[in-house]
Amino acid sequence: MLKEHEGKVKVLAGGTDLLPSMKQRLFTPEYVLDLRQIPGLGEIEDNFQKGVRIGSLSTLAAIEESPVVKGRFPALAEAAGLVGATQLRNMGTIGGNIALETRCWYFNQSHSWRRSIERCIKLGGKVCHVVKRSKKQCYAYFAADTVPILVALNAEVTIKGNGKGRQCLLKDIYTQEGKNSNTLKPTEVISEVLVPLPDPGSGSSYKKLRIREAIDFPLVGAAVQVVMSGDICRDAKIVLGAVGSGPIEVTEAESVLRGNPITEELIEEVGKISQKAAKPMPNAVSTPEYRRKMAGLLTKQALREAVNRANILE
C-alpha cells in the first residue's frame, strides 16, 4: 500500500508526532496507514543468546515497565521513561521514536505562523532561518531520547518494505542532516530493534536535559555504555542526542577512555571532548553555548553512573 500511494501516504503508529504535524499542516497526506493493524510488531522478547528483540510498535510505556528491559538494559528503560509524559508514552512507540522527525522552532509551528516567513529547506524551500548561509543543508535537531542509548548499546534495526527486508546497526540509518534525517524510504517501515547482550562488566546510563521535568523534548541527551574490568575501562560508547541533526558518537572521548583506569581527571577530559563534539544550533529553547556546556556535564554524569553500574553488577 505504501508503494501504491507513494508520496501521498504517511504511516501511523502512536500518532504523537504525526498528528501534531498534520494539525500544523507540516504534512498533508491523502492516506494514513495504521501500522497497529499489523499483528506481532508490539512484542518484547528476551532472546537469551542474542539479546532482546523489541517490536517497533512496543509502546514507550511498555518498554519503560518491561522486566526484561529493566533487568538487562536499565538505561534503555529509563530513557523510554523520559520521553514526553505518561499519556504520550502510553501511545508512542519505539519505532516512532527511532524515526522521529527532526525539530526546529522555525519548522514546528502552525501553518499560519510559517506563512509569515519564507519557506525553509526542510519544507522544500530555499532558505534556512537558523543558518542563514545554508543553501541546501537543514539544521533541524535530532529529538529522540531512546536512540542515543540504543546506539550506545550497539542496537540493530530491521527494516521492511517492498517485500524485502534489511538489517543494520541502528546508528547507520542516520544521515546527520535535518531534512532527510534517516535512510528510511517512503515504502519502508521499521519492524524491530535487537539490543544485543552486553558484555560482562557493562554499565550504561542516559541523561536528559529539558526545561521542565515532563513533556519537553531534549535540549541535550547523553548516553554512555562502558565495559569495565576492575577499574580499567575496556570499552566505551558515548552518544549525544539533540545537539546535532543526528545522534553524535563522540569517538575521540571513547578512545581516551579505552584501556585506562577511570579517574576524575579522565572524566573531566571526556566532558571537555564531549562539549566540543556537541553542535547545537539556535533552533531550540536554550542557547547553543548552554547546551554545549550541558552536553559536557551530562556526559560526565552519565559516565559516572555507567561506571558505578558496571562495578555493581560485576
Added chain:
Amino acid sequence: MKQIVELTVNGEPYEVAVDPHRTLLEVLREEIGLTGSKEGCGLGSCGACTVIIEGKAVLACLTLALTVRGKEIRTVEGLAKGQEFSVLQKAFIEHGAIQCGFCTPGMLMSATALLSKNPHPNNDEIKKAISGNLCRCTGYAKIVEAIRSVADNIQKT
C-alpha cells in the same frame, strides 16, 4: 468519506458516522455530546483531553476516532455513579484542587488510571502520573494532596 463506527464510551455503545481525519476528542465532544474532555492545546502538550482506553491514560486529541472502534473508552463523565461523585472527585472538591476546572477532567482521568494500576502510589508516582497534565490555576499542590488522600484511604489488602 464517512464511515460508521461503533464506540463504547463509559460502558455505553454509540454508533457514529465519522470522517477518517476526525479525532476521538472531536467525536466525543461534537458527535456524542460528551464535552467533559477538553481541548487545551490540540497537540499533546497539556493533557486536558486525557481519557482512558483499555486501562491506560491517553490523549484523545491525538487519537483518530476510527482507530479505537471496539475499544473500551472511559471519560470523566463515567466516573460518577448517577448523582454520586466518585471518591476521587469528592476528594478534589474537598481539597480545593479545582479552580477554573479546565484541567480537572484530564487530571481525574490520569489519577484514575494511576490508582487502578497502583492503589498506593508515593508522591513521586502521583506527580509522574499527572506530569502530562498542565494546570495554570492551582500550582498542583492541592491536586496531589487530593490524589494522595484517596490513595491513603484505599483499603490495603
